[in-house]
Amino acid sequence: MARELRHRIADMRERADAIVARRPSRSGLIIPEVDAMGRLQDLYLAPGTCARFGNRELADEIVAAIAESIEDARRQYQIAMNNPDNLPRPFAEVMREWRAGPESDRRPPNFGKAEQ
Secondary structure: OHHHHHHHHHHHHHHHHOOEEOOOOOOOOEEEEEEOOOOEEEEEEOOOHHHHOOHHHHHHHHHHHHHHHHHHHHHHHHHHHHOHHHOOOOHHHHHHHHHHOOHHHOOOOOOOOOOO
């Protein structure tokens, strides 16, 4: 059971690590890259962006684009974690099947994954 729980946790982490959001700014000249935890991973500024905006406008564009990317990453995270296709079989169901099986085949279930 502990091994299966470790596998499930690792699967969840892999799904979360795969989430990346890139929402462009209103002008389309700034594109931040944000991970599932809302951390800024990268920031793209199109050539000439700094010359086109004043300091305050540039900061507002960057902050707004990052905020939109964070919201998108949160939506992606909720979808990925709550997708019924990603849910593993309940432990109770697996154990019921195992207990109902023949006495000669009473090895503990491994949930179809190799031991690590």
